[in-house]
Amino acid sequence: MKHRAVKRRNVVIGLGATAGAAAVGGIALTAQASTGTAGSKSKKASDSLVFDRDAYTELTTTVTAVDGSEKEVTYHFWKAITYVANPVDVEHQSLVVSVPVTIDGKAVDATDAPILFTNSVGGYMPANVSAATGVGQAAMEMGNTGAPGASASASPSTSASPSPSASAPGGTGPGGGGGAGGGVPNLAEIALAAGYVVVEPGARGRSLVDADGVYYGTAPAVIVDLKAAIRYLRANKGRIPGNTDRIVSAGGSAGGALSALLGASGDSPLYDKYLKEAGAADASDAVFASAEWCPITDLEHADGAYEYCWGTSATRSGSQVDQTVSKDLKSQFATYQASLKLKGINGFGPLTAANYDEYLVETYLQPAAAMYLKSLSDSARSAYLAKNTFITWDGDKATFTWDGFVDHVGTRKKSTPAFDAFDLSAGENNLFGTGTTKARHFTLYSLRHEGSSSARLADDIPELLNLMNPMYFIKKRNPGRSKHWWIRVGTNDTDSSPVIVGNLAASLYGIGDDVDSLMYWDAGHGANNDPAAFLDWIADVSGHKK
Known part of the structure; x- marks a missing residue:
């Protein structure tokens, strides 16, 4: 990623981040000429859950790909779109979409590309995309908030790095934008540079409190929101770019737990009453494949x-x-x-x-x-x-x-x-x-x-x-x-137990699922040491030919 610092709503975007205060990964927004939009989609609760294919901004950024090369990517970016009809908190119940158009000057047809659905949840805290002006900027929030719609005190990072756990937030990792600090790749960026469609969802989290002192983001709000976001994508098949039958969920730490939960609980009726209350689209919330790094689960x-x-x-x-x-x-x-x-x-x-x-x-x-x-x-x-x-x-x-x-x-x-x-x-x-x-x-x-x-x-x-x-x-x-499952954890990760990952993989393997699980030697919480293999895995399991 070329080093150009850009300030957006008091969030600094640039290189040189360290663990616990990661930057976005050096996004260089070199063009913002819209080719089909008069601005971002309205976020009023009365909006239809129909994706406006023309409401994008065209951006160009330089991404450091997994092979170390720099790729110039021009892409269409849809700013925060509310994914439920009855939002409690519009600021968190929204998602952003990034679709590659050209990579190093070569045209890309992402019509049938897999969709990487990469969440930025850390510590079961809120995830926020409302301020995102480009790919890989989903924010993991780190503090209590006021009334619905008022943002929590965001982490200095707008990467989608997971916290070490709900008990001890902070750090970098592979969930969502992926965290640029400590050499950890930004999944949203590298997936975009590989030709995939990238969706980054916001979601309510445990720290959200309204003006009456009511906690409105505790369980099961975060998984309900992520499921509602998947339903929004599935309901817009044919309108939203990418293959909505090939959605790959990804996340780290608590976000990894939620990615695993999305993968395991697809279309379960146990969530129906919550999804109905939120005004989720009438569509499937199943995901095709699930990837999780260091999941804080069970x-x-x-x-x-x-x-x-x-x-x-x-x-x-x-x-x-x-x-x-x-x-x-x-x-x-x-x-x-x-x-x-x-x-x-x-x-x-x-x-x-x-x-x-x-x-x-x-x-x-x-x-x-x-x-x-x-x-x-x-x-x-x-x-x-x-x-x-x-x-x-x-x-x-x-x-x-x-x-x-x-x-x-x-x-x-x-x-x-x-x-x-x-x-x-x-x-x-x-x-x-x-x-x-x-x-x-x-x-x-x-x-x-x-x-x-x-x-x-x-x-x-x-x-x-x-x-x-x-x-x-x-x-x-x-x-x-x-x-299809991709499961990873570092051997020096004492935020949880390797038994949790071992049981997750063994239980899936035992019922006949395709499981790719391994550990990274001497790596700590949030490590992602094989991003190139992950992108190849997406192509392989989805049948996508790049």
């Missing part, structure tokens, strides 16, 4: 999975978490894992708490380490192995134990419980808030730890947990689910 079981992997690891302050609590949660994980009755991929066999560490090492961690070591120069590899003596390297395969791996990762990021905090301080507690109640417990363990041993979860919590968990729909073999 929240009601995430505390146990976290302790299974990181229970004995010290926190970053050097202290150890309460081992009684950690062991309690680890025991819960063992029971849950047994109930899933999953088998590992590649013929591993039944997955249990007794062998899951072995499964992760054999199936994901050793191959990730081997791939990393092979990518190094001879001198760099020798230096790395000298520093990391827990690895045995035979020139082709890396071998080590689970305990060696855990020691290598070192510290854990979160306390315990990691997701349903005893003091209701975790972002996930806020996600399950309701009305004027900011945060609630969503597991019996945390609820009863802080109160009566006979306390019961609020009546609506079980349904909300199902609505927010892709594992629920996978277990049901939801017929409207995606059949």
